[in-house]
Amino acid sequence: MITRRGLLKFLGGGFASMAVLGGYAFAIEPLARLNVTRYALKPPGWTPGLKLRVVALADIHACEPWMSASRIASICRQANALGGDITVLLGDYAAGMNLVTGYVHSSEWSKALATLEAPLGVHAVMGNHDWWEDRTAQKNSGGLTFGHKALADVGINVYSNRAVRLEKDGMGFWLAGLEDQLALVPGKKWMRKDMQGLDDLDGTLAQIVDDAPVILLAHEPDIFPKVPSRVALTLSGHTHGGQVRFLGHAPVVPSRFGDRYAYGHVVEGDRSLIVSGGLGCSIAPIRFGVPPEILVIDLG
Known part of the structure; x- marks a missing residue:
């Protein structure tokens, strides 16, 4: 007893x-904590001999004390040291929560991100919080958010349903970026089903005019079931891996597919998706079992 x-x-x-x-x-x-998570893959249809290293950062959620401008700059220095051919930013630069000691202005977090360097440039898409925290963009039901403007002002390429052909060692590939899938919130409703996306997958892929492989940047991974096999790799963030994971499972994931696209490398048929666990926090400043991470993806 x-x-x-x-x-x-x-x-x-x-x-x-x-x-x-x-x-x-x-x-x-x-x-x-800050992890470097590495993936190596050769997707079907990838150009033989094309070796490409992609460094990806997602879900920064700039705010004090969790993701200050100085911490973002430190993460960027570590990212630069990873030897990427190209660096991509997967959205959600704005804070995304109220449990902060101070907000980091877009001019500050963009200045920190401007220290990123890669031979083939730095390329970005926007995330849902970048739209949700911009009242003017919500009122106008579109246009450019302060995030679009801040990144463009420091020379970072921002993609809004756009595809661009790049080359490494004389071999081409396409980088395509979607606008956010949950961008507009009607009125005071916050139900996912009521949100309006500004993404245009078909229109974006229609810009691709040859057989070179395609890398797609899409903040939310929920687009993946619609992505054709023509796309070699889709890169997403948004979920934070659930932000809390026990034994590889997250009890809450901001996706209509639950844990299916919560984190990591997902292969469905001959299509590949990699979902980053991200860097910052949203809703609540808590992470457990999903440390902040920088992605390194070696293709070819």
């Missing part, structure tokens, strides 16, 4: 463990 002292020790140990785990999820994993 358990004694009163034994019960108190058990309860005390449980509370202590919860406090330690809470402190880790609140202060250590979001603030002090």
